[in-house]
Amino acid sequence: MSxxxxxxxxxxxxxxxxxxVNYGKVNEVVSDVLVIGGxxxxxxxxxxxxxxxxxxxxxxxxxxxxxxxxGAGVDHWHGAVTNPCSKVTPEMYTQACYDSMQGWTGxxxxxxxxxxxxxxxxxxxxxxxxxxxxxxxxxxxDFRDEKTKLMFAYDYKNRHIIRVxxxxxxxxxxxxxxxxxxxxxxxxxxxxxxxxGGKQGAKVVGATAVNTxxxxxxxxxxxxxxxxxxxxxxxxxxxxxVTASSSMGDLNAAGVGEAIGWNAGAEFVCMEKTSPGxxxxxxxxxxxxxxxxxxxxxTPIVDANGKEVPWDDAFNRPIKKIQGRFLPSExxxxxxxxxxxISYYLEQYRNNGLIHDLPERIREGExxxxxxxxxxxxxxxxxxxxxxxMVGNEGKTRIPIYDTMxxxxxxxxxxxxxxxxxPLEGYNHSNxxxxxINTPPTIRxxxxxxxxxxxxxxxxxxxxYIGAGGNLFGGGCHGExxxxxxxxxxxxxxxxxxxxxxxxxxxxxxxxxxxAYSALKQGKEGNGWKEINAAIARIMRDYCGQYKNxxxxxxxxxxxxxxxxxxxxxxxxxxxxxxxxxxECHSLITVGELxxxxxxxxxxSNSILDFHRLxxxxxxxxxxxxxxxxxxxxxxxxxxxxxxxxxxxAPYASSYEENYQKHCVK
Amino acid sequence: xxxMSDKAYMVPNPPTPNKAVEFNPEICIGCNLCVDVxxxxxxMPNPEKKQPPIVVYxxxxxxxxxxxxxxxxxxxITMLHPxxxxxxxxxxxxxxxxxxxxxxxxTPPPNTRLPVG
Numbered sequence: 020m021s022x023x024x025x026x027x028x029x030x031x032x033x034x035x036x037x038x039x040v041n042y043g044k045v046n047e048v049v050s051d052v053l054v055i056g057g058x059x060x061x062x063x064x065x066x067x068x069x070x071x072x073x074x075x076x077x078x079x080x081x082x083x084x085x086x087x088x089x090g091a092g093v094d095h096w097h098g099a100v101t102n103p104c105s106k107v108t109p110e111m112y113t114q115a116c117y118d119s120m121q122g123w124t125g126x127x128x129x130x131x132x133x134x135x136x137x138x139x140x141x142x143x144x145x146x147x148x149x150x151x152x153x154x155x156x157x158x159x160x161d162f163r164d165e166k167t168k169l170m171f172a173y174d175y176k177n178r179h180i181i182r183v184x185x186x187x188x189x190x191x192x193x194x195x196x197x198x199x200x201x202x203x204x205x206x207x208x209x210x211x212x213x214x215x216g217g218k219q220g221a222k223v224v225g226a227t228a229v230n231t232x233x234x235x236x237x238x239x240x241x242x243x244x245x246x247x248x249x250x251x252x253x254x255x256x257x258x259x260x261v262t263a264s265s266s267m268g269d270l271n272a273a274g275v276g277e278a279i280g281w282n283a284g285a286e287f288v289c290m291e292k293t294s295p296g297x298x299x300x301x302x303x304x305x306x307x308x309x310x311x312x313x314x315x316x317x318t319p320i321v322d323a324n325g326k327e328v329p330w331d332d333a334f335n336r337p338i339k340k341i342q343g344r345f346l347p348s349e350x351x352x353x354x355x356x357x358x359x360x361i362s363y364y365l366e367q368y369r370n371n372g373l374i375h376d377l378p379e380r381i382r383e384g385e386x387x388x389x390x391x392x393x394x395x396x397x398x399x400x401x402x403x404x405x406x407x408x409m410v411g412n413e414g415k416t417r418i419p420i421y422d423t424m425x426x427x428x429x430x431x432x433x434x435x436x437x438x439x440x441x442p443l444e445g446y447n448h449s450n451x452x453x454x455x456i457n458t459p460p461t462i463r464x465x466x467x468x469x470x471x472x473x474x475x476x477x478x479x480x481x482x483x484y485i486g487a488g489g490n491l492f493g494g495g496c497h498g499e500x501x502x503x504x505x506x507x508x509x510x511x512x513x514x515x516x517x518x519x520x521x522x523x524x525x526x527x528x529x530x531x532x533x534x535a536y537s538a539l540k541q542g543k544e545g546n547g548w549k550e551i552n553a554a555i556a557r558i559m560r561d562y563c564g565q566y567k568n569x570x571x572x573x574x575x576x577x578x579x580x581x582x583x584x585x586x587x588x589x590x591x592x593x594x595x596x597x598x599x600x601x602x603e604c605h606s607l608i609t610v611g612e613l614x615x616x617x618x619x620x621x622x623x624s625n626s627i628l629d630f631h632r633l634x635x636x637x638x639x640x641x642x643x644x645x646x647x648x649x650x651x652x653x654x655x656x657x658x659x660x661x662x663x664x665x666x667x668x669a670p671y672a673s674s675y676e677e678n679y680q681k682h683c684v685k
Numbered sequence: 686x687x688x689m690s691d692k693a694y695m696v697p698n699p700p701t702p703n704k705a706v707e708f709n710p711e712i713c714i715g716c717n718l719c720v721d722v723x724x725x726x727x728x729m730p731n732p733e734k735k736q737p738p739i740v741v742y743x744x745x746x747x748x749x750x751x752x753x754x755x756x757x758x759x760x761x762i763t764m765l766h767p768x769x770x771x772x773x774x775x776x777x778x779x780x781x782x783x784x785x786x787x788x789x790x791x792t793p794p795p796n797t798r799l800p801v802g
Binding site: 021022023024026027028031034035037080081082084085086087090091156184186187206231232259260261263264265268269270271303304307308391393395407408410411412414415417418419421422423424425426427428429430433434435436437439596 | 703721722726730741742745751754764767771775777780785800
């Protein structure tokens, strides 16, 4: 009754496009600040820029009320170290992130996040997001502070990670953005950044875009621009029929922000860093199966006969009592927490988990499959907090899991729910629903690289600021996106106050308009966007996989260009929706080229970057222990060198706090 | 009407996943609020006024559930995990070991406790 197939067969005719189509019609929007991407980071940037008295426009691919990777909700908020109950300082937390990554994360961005995370959360509270147990539902729980009514996750001693009721956080941000007068343009797909004189490397003065419902063209002119787009989910893998887009990002996450930034001459670092594509969506519906990780941290796992699987601390020492799962162990100051954009943890900050040798012990017969989550073994407050408070507020859990499972009769007070049944390596990590073993080993994902910014979160380009999680070097996940968005918005507004009127280059606009509509002028025998996307992903898997050398990388570049000039150049879009997806394919190719070019520049293997050059097999040679900022100048690659701790070296001060105080724009 | 008495057409295979979301035409008033907020335009307004939206791009759904949250008429729209994901969501009563799964035929009574309160 609701499918296209049903409609067509009942009516014997195709439904007409429901929106007015006006290809070529040009809309001009002028603002002080333009925010590209209306997810949690983008709306925070917009709200904070508007509060400083600037006129703000947001360019959003979907609809800003619920869109973006963070748009589906959040259940725990990281790095809130300045909350009144925290025993962790911004310096301690930043150092823990930086040391865990052995320097391969932007320490300055981490510090900004850590300094402002709690303030950002308080601001969300003012917008209407619940961050305290105001109704005393969890009174007396050892993760709750009786005075502030705050509730904590992972580390009940140090209290720097806060459980929140954030299922509606995006809606609240959206309402606040409307209230402070932000102009939101939904369903528009950015195609390029406008620069002074149309020159690469010049000041950014706005962007062009296409509406994916009406096909209309947009010219946004702005004194300052913030890129706040998401990650690049479709680069190494494209099989939405199987993967449900991916666990942590929808199809709109196509690297558009990176692509337009790269083409404008912005600088990037660590784009050569990839990880196994564990969250590509090949495993199980997020949070839908028994596990003991993240939102489900602390959940008792039992075997088919009801025998409980023990827990280990970060040093593989047994944890005897349930309470110990939520406390740092001997040798640990505090637990850093998962879901902050860090791919490695030093043992001194790593979380507790199920026994490290669970696969071997299943093989030896000590535990019988299938495994189950037995929440009944937890105290009522902890059970209710996991399946109810957290599963119910985390992204993609309120309707997809809590509502769906309880309507089907699941009751955590009485029922055990099953873990995936899979090859034993899948039980290596406590997050069973996303066990990496389900993803083909050829599939990688970008992991931690992105735009290089200074202490103002400004790029090398005048007028261009970055606020986001997935594409900012030093960024993280949900809360980190809010906080970096907020900071970038303030800086963009500050700059816009004294910046001259933005002047768009007519030639650049015209050229972009021609390029954007080219897919509508092809013969209908051309390929569609899905076929192109799958080919891009194939090239990246084959030629820029875990193991690479100069030849394979150059072949990959050649094939991306082949695809661009043949199949993609003749591709056909039959409506504005397909046009948007095809334009995303152009972005994906651009980001693919950026990743391969960055990979060519690093002539050394590196374990933290999970970067393996077959032609430079020596791992971690000290002379390559440096960042390689990469950009385009006159369409040629330009690379420089930068120490990992550049953020604490001249021209910056030598301490985090001094730099922050100098740059924070309160 | 069944397929046996329907006229047959040349149509592409049913998509994968089949639906992503399903509408109950008895409850849905065709207000299209779900269409407005879907981040990827999975569904579009029905050409017939007041009728449920048409699911055009089910494979672009990422199962956020935002459409269901937006819906002013509970029960008008249901989010459906793809069958290959739904089939793996299994549980059992601790006391009786009776087995259940998401999507089973004779569902047990719903657990009506809300995620908060």
